Amino acid sequence: MSEECIELERWSVYGNDLLFLDALTEPAPAEAILPGLAKRALASSGSDSLILLQTCSRATLQAVNDVWSYWDKLPSAVPDAMVRIFEPDGSESLSCGNGLLSAASLLLERGVPLPAHVLTGLPSPCPWIVEVGTDRAGRAWLRSGTARRVPPSLADPASRTPVCSALDRFSGIFPGDIDDLRFPAELAGYLVLTGEPHLVVMASEWKDWIPETPTAVGRWLDALGRHLNLGDRVFFPKGVNIDLVLGGTPEDGVRYRCFERGVNRETGACGTGALAVAYAWKELSCEECDMVRVQPQGAGNGGYIVRWGDGGMRLCGTPRFLGRVTS
Numbered sequence: 001m002s003e004e005c006i007e008l009e010r011w012s013v014y015g016n017d018l019l020f021l022d023a024l025t026e027p028a029p030a031e032a033i034l035p036g037l038a039k040r041a042l043a044s045s046g047s048d049s050l051i052l053l054q055t056c057s058r059a060t061l062q063a064v065n066d067v068w069s070y071w072d073k074l075p076s077a078v079p080d081a082m083v084r085i086f087e088p089d090g091s092e093s094l095s096c097g098n099g100l101l102s103a104a105s106l107l108l109e110r111g112v113p114l115p116a117h118v119l120t121g122l123p124s125p126c127p128w129i130v131e132v133g134t135d136r137a138g139r140a141w142l143r144s145g146t147a148r149r150v151p152p153s154l155a156d157p158a159s160r161t162p163v164c165s166a167l168d169r170f171s172g173i174f175p176g177d178i179d180d181l182r183f184p185a186e187l188a189g190y191l192v193l194t195g196e197p198h199l200v201v202m203a204s205e206w207k208d209w210i211p212e213t214p215t216a217v218g219r220w221l222d223a224l225g226r227h228l229n230l231g232d233r234v235f236f237p238k239g240v241n242i243d244l245v246l247g248g249t250p251e252d253g254v255r256y257r258c259f260e261r262g263v264n265r266e267t268g269a270c271g272t273g274a275l276a277v278a279y280a281w282k283e284l285s286c287e288e289c290d291m292v293r294v295q296p297q298g299a300g301n302g303g304y305i306v307r308w309g310d311g312g313m314r315l316c317g318t319p320r321f322l323g324r325v326t327s
């Protein structure tokens, strides 16, 4: 695979636009060129993130670690495939719910037996394995495990108050008023790790500050996201994804809009964000439900279904293949 000309597939899950580099059948590009490749491909396509679907072996893991020194020891479990996410600035993020859902559909197309086990979270000290599969209706699913507390390395411990085992209330955020956008002097949200760090902000708690029109809500979310991700990063040294929950019900769909770290703007949907929204909703409402529909901005009438069962949370959504691009 040359650096000059790369064949990519474009997939979308509810408007989260992902470029896929399939290195299952072709050799993966050299590790050192991946950040530049992601920057170039994402700048020219306007897509949100680049997903690398790659065979997993001790040799590929060693090649990753030789360049990035992610681990003291190579991960011990080696499933068949791994899914990695690169952002427009060339950085490698932890994990991508929509990338994993799309990977399930792509694995099906390639004739790989499903469910499959996939390694994700490569830049973390302990990458983890998730299970992905598809159903007869063309939906893909991801068994993502349990939600966790965001580690201190990713979010200031001093600003948190525990809500339950994996959820912290995170307070003290003040982006400052910007033009006609107003913020409370101490905005708070709920912090949870669902493969990625997410700050879930409940609009119902900030009714006086949330603007009325969808366009203005987008500007408000953007201002908050830029403050926390492109400001001095005192609270979130590596940035944070923000999910603004606008309302709804678990049966009809909990509506949210998301600002993604790394991408540094609002995207149509975020899979790990849907897990974070469902988890926060369930914990805060104290409802005994085992299923929450979550509806991102880009979903129209559809959206994700999050279920709880053995082994934690399961995310279900519908990836769409949009075509091939050359970068």
Ligand SMILES: N[C@@H](CCC[C@H](N)C(=O)O)C(=O)O
Binding pocket: 016, 049, 085, 087, 093, 094, 095, 096, 097, 098, 099, 196, 197, 240, 241, 260, 261, 262, 263, 269, 270, 271, 272, 273
């Ligand atoms: N869109 C993804 C999550 C992307 C991660 C984010 N850009 C980050 O760096 O945290 C998803 O579907 O989960």
